[in-house]
Amino acid sequence: MFQPNMFENLHHHLLDMPEKNLDMIRDDDDIHDSNMEAAPSGDDQDPNQRPNKKKRFHRHTQHQIQEMEAFFKECAHPDDKQRKELGRRLSLEPLQIKFWFQNKRTQIKAQHERYDNTHLRNENEKLRSENMRFKEALATTSCPSCGGPTAIGEMSFDEQHLRIENARLREEVDRISGIAAKYVGKPTLTYPDVSSLGPSRSLESMPNFNLQQGMAGEMFGANDLLRSTSSHTQIDKPVVIELAIASMEELIKMAQIGEPLWIPTSDDSSHEILSEDEYFRSFPRDIGQKQMGLKSEASRESIVVIMNHMSLVEILMDVDQWSNVFCGIVSRAMTLEVISTGIAGNYDGALQVMTAEYQVPSPFVPTRENYFVRYCKKHDDGTWVVVDVSLDDLRSSSIARCRRRPSGCLIQELPNGYSKVTWVENVEVDNGDVHDIYKVLVNSGLAFGAKRWVATLERQCERLASVMASNIPAGEAGVIMTPKGRKSMLKLSERMVLSYCSGVGASTAHTWTTLSSSSPDDVRIMTRKSMDDPGRPPGIVLSAATSFWLPIPPKQVFNFLRDENWRSEWDILSNYQLVQEMAHIANGRDPGNCVSLLRVNSANSSQSNMLILQESSSDSSGSYVIYAPVDIASMKVVLSGGDPDYVALLPSGFAILPDGPGDYEGGVPEAGTVGSLITVAFQILVDSVPTGKISLGSVAVVNSLIKCTIDKIKCAIVSDNL
Template identity: 80%
Template sequence: MFQPNMFESHHHILDISCKTSENQLDMLRDEDYESKSGTDIMEAPSGDEQDPNQRPNKKKRYHRHTQHQIQEMESFFKECPHPDDKQRKELGRRLTLEPLQVKFWFQNKRTQMKAQHERHENTQLRNENEKLRSENIRYKEALANATCPNCGGPAAIGEMSFDEQQLRIENTRLHEEIDRISGIAAKYVGKPVLSYPNMPSHGPTRSLDLGVPNFGPQQGMVGDMFGANDLLRSVSGPTEADKPIIIELAVAAMEELIRMAQAGDPLWVQNSDTSSEVLSEEEYMRTFPRGIGPKPLGLISEASRESAVVIMNHITLVEILMDVNQWSNVFSGIVSRAMTLEVLSTGVAGNYNGALQVMTAEYQVPSPLVPTRENYFVRYCKQHSDGTWAVVDVSLDNLRTSSISRCRRRPSGCLIQELPNGYSKVTWVEHVEVDDRSVHEIYRSLVTSGLGFGAKRWVKTLERQCERLASVMANNIPAGDVGVITTPEGRKSMLKLAERMVLSFCSGVGASTAHTWTTLSGSGADDVRVMTRKSMDDPGRPPGIVLSAATSFWIPIQPKRVFDFLRDENSRSEWDILSNGGLVQEMAHIANGRDPGNCVSLLRVNSANSSQSNMLILQESSSDATGSYVIYAPVDIVAMNVVLSGGDPDYVALLPSGFAILPDGPGQQEGGNPEVGTGGSLLTVAFQILVDSIPTAKLSLGSVATVNSLIKCTVERIKAAVASP
């Protein structure tokens, strides 16, 4: 019987003690001593240098420290700007300085840093004051130039309606935004840019060549599919000449997104068969004749729109979308990798209003049978006059003639509307053109229906993650939580550990171009794909050779039934070979939302073999209308006790395994209402096993064969168990 390697996490924690208080004399000296360069110190002559026949000379001299002494004290200052007597003596002994010299140097350094900080704050305040003064002048001028709508003469403020005042203010804001964006562009090219859509139709091929790409022969297995066009491996930021074009594209994309999110018929047509919205491509091209150009040959259009109310403040939502790390974490099941290449604008007024970022990202369905989609795009964020925020993405592939795009992102993104109860209404639009010929046939219905990459999956994932984040932020232990968790700190640590487990699983289960999957046999859906990773110097993973194995298959069982079976600890012995038939008990339970299936659990496996030690398993299960996950990892008992007491979970070594359960396509219930999950399930099973604790060891064929047998046996057990009545 194959048993998992149990591992321990060893900590090397460096404690730096630093007293942050000085006696009263030290505090006074902070104000009295000033350093001209930060490298000199004045001191009185020593007793040996004084003439006994003369009165003591009050004049002080400079003592210049060596470069080595300065570097050492600078380094110490970063860790501890207020050393105590003992630390000063030790530092003086090492640097051959008197403790008093060390003391004076640190006092001078603190004074210098304080002055620099004050100068920086003063500069910021002056700049803000100047902005406010300029804005005040502009508003006064706008009011002074106001005209009466009836007679055309000058108007007093009382004569204008509230709506007219708002229109004038908004008009002024729009002019300022145009001026600001033109100013950014002029900085790059030396002259103002023409407003979109007056972009050159026959300009240099470098920027706007809208010719049809010539697709070469399709490459073979999923793992190698996009290897020649891996944007995330060889990507570089935009050139200076590209930046004004990027700005124009972003402004036009924002206008298009707003209209796409708010328009109805004839742009969006209701499908009577599925009761879903379908974008009319003819109407779209009439409404938006300009943009990133016509659809290239070989690509098909996917467009979808979805709305929902989510449990999150609108400002927090904007921050998540504009921070690439938070965005890829919240949407880890969809975004396998992401990177911000360059920030063209950080926004104004201390928020993301007007922020522009050039980014690249890779989108996935959690299966090695569905190739990922890569995009090089600009993300633009703006707050509109009614308070609504909008975040839009649009592809920049036309700026890269050297790459053949297999997925173009037309203006896509979301509108975020603040609600009185602190929640937000989100309207999401996804509009892409993609070559999906390499999607495996069992996933084709899922992808073409929009459940794989469409707006519904983004919105349902966001709904679920907002509930999870609300659970994480709880400062107490809610009534829905049970088990061995006794403190809020222990609860937060366990949720943080579970989040890292989920991120690790999602980043390794799909067909990302960062992976090189090896297929053990043929090219069928049930065949196992394996890859190896070497883990070294990572406290979150056990050191050694890790073997990852994954397979996807279809079963004629509803996704909810498969999800409930796999997450239930009482049925775990029916499929989990590693539990070896032992009794599984839930020791802790943290609710993560309204759905009872959304939770984090700590399970204990009481092995049937008394000679084996009991095993702990951390598990997170989550489900929404577009898919479900059951992700778990064996955890060390000692390390888990540290986490439950509120300790740092980053040092707990994890190798997550688990399941991704997706519907096989949109179902149909009586009455014509569409319902996901009324058909069969697409199930991906993934394992990570530590096959050798030495990272430099060679992978044996026996290890591969063992993991292959393990995953196939698990699949057979699951099929047999869920098929039985």
């Protein structure tokens, strides 16, 4: 019997599910119209009225359908903002728009599958006809010498070759048909167009290929087998697959084995170093010998994070989410080719070729570029493993300054939505161009090692948990009145942090153009022209960044920079006036991890209309204090739950790292406790006309601003002995 709250509960459950899972539900349950109106809840129903068993459907008008069809041709996956705008125009809820587009994608997918099946059936008939022709030719062939029947050994070379090739093709398409039937979920009696795959070897015939645990079937989904080969990478896919499987086996052993592979640095320390001799004895050198001039860096760390294991897998396998979560480490990333999407509904068996650039938040440390394959697999014990391994040796004339030996993580599900993550970083790199003040940090492995990855992941998981909170926690006071306003402010701050990280490192792969990287004060100057971007003010923006050292522990520097009571000592935006916190959102266990809205108490009329949005975050690997001026009118829209994407931001701020291992005994890579490496970066609008030109005066002003800020910070911290 239909319960009054049944559909309402299902509705909320669907809202919490990822979009991929929603598409799966619609495929499996054949939902043709998902815009059903929920029955009244138990609180709203008349107790004397029988529950309404019949589902009511909302039928779209012809105009609404035409508009959505036209939008679908331009964008089949609208984001939240596009759904809201489309719903406003058509007088529909964003959820109705979302369901219509999901159903439309399902319909298109079904049409493609029907077309593929028809195509496969035709190819099957061609193969059958060809096979019959071969049989007839064999039956009527006679020996040219005696006129008798021809034995197989007397057939021409071309006929033998054709017969062998035909048999091989039949075996190959039979195997592919079986895999397709497994994933599509229905019997398939037709065959794919194997000619598009070229004369490659079958998986079973590859030398040394590991077929344990049904890897041949699980590596490929039906859609991948029918998709034509991309020309991005021009690599040998069977070799890549074999390398990925071997790398995963190596990663699992490196994550689980202790001595003699990993040697503890002391009896009471959890830190350990990799024995290179034992490593090269234990594992094959699949990516080649260690290149001359490259230094080995290997580290391993484990942590428990507040995030579901499947959400972690999705973050790692979605290049955009991965880049955003680790924006302080990943300055640029791109998926070049998807060899396998994995089993339908999740990433089990997913395999993709990628390129990425890794950074330290400083222009003094060169970025590390990697061209690699990422492979994801769920194992029998429920553990998910994601492994990266470099593919540079598969490209001709490739000289890599950094190579990733099997690196990645193991993810284990824990109760109550927690996960245990074991991270391994194993690279070979040339650190020759690192600035002197960063050499100790980089050579110790702290700059790019596993400790920094897991610390960043832990902090970001806590932040995401804060964003997902449906109410305003006790203790968060100020001008934020609604959960929507709280979420909008966190979203705006997230964009501010991403923008800051994109311009603070040594990467030049973004929309910035480098003007100078070797000025007398070691300040790197970059410029960008902004046009038609609601998230940035129009005009020419200068970004200036430099790094310096202070003999003060990182935590003390972090507390000083984020404290609004000391802001007037160094921040030119405050004009030496007192600063007051108007709103505060905690987004982590550390009291310093928060998003704040600050107001400058100034009699100046232009400054009285300005607020400062600030996010401060700290973990065991480093800290950030990032801020941007915002006008009051824009923040009122955000605090009321409005769209934060239209608020123009130019972020500035600080990245604070330890100056190296604090304890050199036994080579323990502990966080520094003596000095701090501080990167300061400003983004400033120097001309409101995008077609204008940069003047030398503008560059000089930005250089002077950075130098003045550094001097004031040094004076306030060192002289006052905070």
